[in-house]
Amino acid sequence: MPDxxxxxxxxxxxxLRLLGGLGVxxxxxxxxxxxxxxxxxxxxxxxxxxxxxIKAVMRSYLEVIRIMPxxxxxxxxxxxxxxxxxxxxxxxxxxxxxxxxWGTAEMSDLVxxxxxxxxxxxxxxxxxxxxxxxxxxxxxxxxxxxxxxxPLSINLVxxxxxxxxxxxxxGVVEIIKxxxxxxxxxxxxxxxxxxxxxxxxxxMYFLACWPISLLARKLxxxxx
Amino acid sequence: xxxxxxxxxxLHKVFDTNTVIEDLSLTVHEGEVVVIIGPxxxxxxxxxxxxxxxETIQGxxxxxxxxxxxxxxxDLHEIRQKIGMVFQNYELFPHMTVLDNVMLAPMKxxxxxxxxxxxxxxxxxxxxxxxxxADSYPRQLSGGQKQRTAIVRALxxxxxxxxxxxxxAALDPQMVREVLEVILDLANxxxxxLVVTHEMQFARAVADRIVFFDDGQIIEQAAPDEFFDHPKTxxxxxxxxxxxxxRDRSTTNRA
Numbered sequence: 001m002p003d004x005x006x007x008x009x010x011x012x013x014x015x016l017r018l019l020g021g022l023g024v025x026x027x028x029x030x031x032x033x034x035x036x037x038x039x040x041x042x043x044x045x046x047x048x049x050x051x052x053x054i055k056a057v058m059r060s061y062l063e064v065i066r067i068m069p070x071x072x073x074x075x076x077x078x079x080x081x082x083x084x085x086x087x088x089x090x091x092x093x094x095x096x097x098x099x100x101x102w103g104t105a106e107m108s109d110l111v112x113x114x115x116x117x118x119x120x121x122x123x124x125x126x127x128x129x130x131x132x133x134x135x136x137x138x139x140x141x142x143x144x145x146x147x148x149x150x151p152l153s154i155n156l157v158x159x160x161x162x163x164x165x166x167x168x169x170x171g172v173v174e175i176i177k178x179x180x181x182x183x184x185x186x187x188x189x190x191x192x193x194x195x196x197x198x199x200x201x202x203x204m205y206f207l208a209c210w211p212i213s214l215l216a217r218k219l220x221x222x223x224x
Numbered sequence: 225x226x227x228x229x230x231x232x233x234x235l236h237k238v239f240d241t242n243t244v245i246e247d248l249s250l251t252v253h254e255g256e257v258v259v260i261i262g263p264x265x266x267x268x269x270x271x272x273x274x275x276x277x278x279e280t281i282q283g284x285x286x287x288x289x290x291x292x293x294x295x296x297x298x299d300l301h302e303i304r305q306k307i308g309m310v311f312q313n314y315e316l317f318p319h320m321t322v323l324d325n326v327m328l329a330p331m332k333x334x335x336x337x338x339x340x341x342x343x344x345x346x347x348x349x350x351x352x353x354x355x356x357x358a359d360s361y362p363r364q365l366s367g368g369q370k371q372r373t374a375i376v377r378a379l380x381x382x383x384x385x386x387x388x389x390x391x392x393a394a395l396d397p398q399m400v401r402e403v404l405e406v407i408l409d410l411a412n413x414x415x416x417x418l419v420v421t422h423e424m425q426f427a428r429a430v431a432d433r434i435v436f437f438d439d440g441q442i443i444e445q446a447a448p449d450e451f452f453d454h455p456k457t458x459x460x461x462x463x464x465x466x467x468x469x470x471r472d473r474s475t476t477n478r479a
Binding site: 139143 | 278301305318328333
């Protein structure tokens with residue numbers, strides 16, 4: 001059996017350090033996800049508004065954030081704004097800001113899409129039955145919008161978790177950075193550490209995202 | 225004659241600059257089945273939509289039992305509860321079972337007791353042959369079954385008048401009959417109905433009165449036999465000819 005370099009994991013606290021790195025990645029993504037879901041929902045509903053100014057602002061926000069690679073956004077916020085505006089941002093805070101900006105844009109688009117995807121006739125047939133406005137939203141529109149929204153937003157969550165691997169580029173010590181450090185530190189004693197360590201990283205990401213994907217699939221099936 | 229259920233007077237409806245309904249007056253009495261026919265796009269569906277204020281109107285008045293129906297009235301949802309509407313494309317709520325579709329409005333809008341509503345909903349579903357589908361979702365039903373569910377959903381509210389908006393237009397021919405039979409059954413039970421349809425034989429069978437509608441106006445109204453056998457206006461004759469062309473081919477004088 002070839003040396004796959006798993007032995008490194010059991011040296012010192014390496015395995016725990018990797019887990020800690022995963023923790024940092026999850027912390028950044030989950031805080032961002034929380035902010036994104038709240039702000040995204042608000043903006044998505046605002047977008048439904050007929051105000052042209054709001055629409056134009058939303059449109060440009062969404063386009064800019066979408067077109068720009070997340071890495072560029074990270075660099076702008078972490079290296080760019082800290083210099084130009086002279087404020088002090090930790091890598092983690094900058095990451096949360098960037099991922100929230102991105103997540104909010106994506107989420108608002110999902111919310112907007114979910115609401116406009118409910119056909120006008122659904123409102124009409126509910127109103128024709130004599131339901132009040134609040135009842136129409138509560139029993140007819142929102143349940144359908146949320147059903148469409150949940151699989152999509154869970155998908156967004158897993159994408160955000162995976163994309164946090166970029167934050168190592170601004171010096172945040174998350175799971176991949178820890179992996180690099182471990183491999184680097186053991187270059188002499190165990191030359192094949194890269195395979196074992198990165199494989200472990202892969203498994204950890206997988207275990208973090210897979211249950212979320214499963215949940216999405218299950219909900220999608222149930223609410224088809 | 226029995227008491228007036230619906231009274232439309234001098235109704236005026238404009239979309240942008242396009243006048244769809246012009247100075248229309250129509251009265252429907254209790255237990256009466258009025259069938260509205262006319263060419264496509266003449267405003268028949270719009271008229272039905274005005275009656276339960278899904279459209280705003282630009283003039284005239286619509287009264288149900290003396291209560292004005294208007295988009296601005298505070299008790300609009302209470303008036304709408306008395307007007308059952310069945311749409312061309314069923315418009316069931318896809319996230320609810322057949323039974324929940326039927327029970328939602330009686331429970332939430334009318335605040336009736338669940339057990340009582342459930343009993344009635346099941347009885348109505350049975351009446352239209354859908355008792356075995358109570359727990360199915362709309363996507364599992366055929367078009368005809370969906371439309372029968374939609375009719376039951378409207379019926380369960382105990383409406384004083386039922387509006388049918390081309391309810392068989394989206395159906396395959398073999399499913400048209402099962403839906404029309406339900407409506408005939410309701411007519412026999414004495415329900416007050418306003419029916420927009422393109423099924424002429426059905427119109428003749430179900431109607432107490434035919435209203436021929438064109439260009440946003442009532443051109444002619446009469447008892448069904450009289451209207452179909454002896455239409456008075458040229459427009460009505462022309463319209464009816466479009467349906468009888470095929471059937472009359474052997475007897476027509478056209479060389």
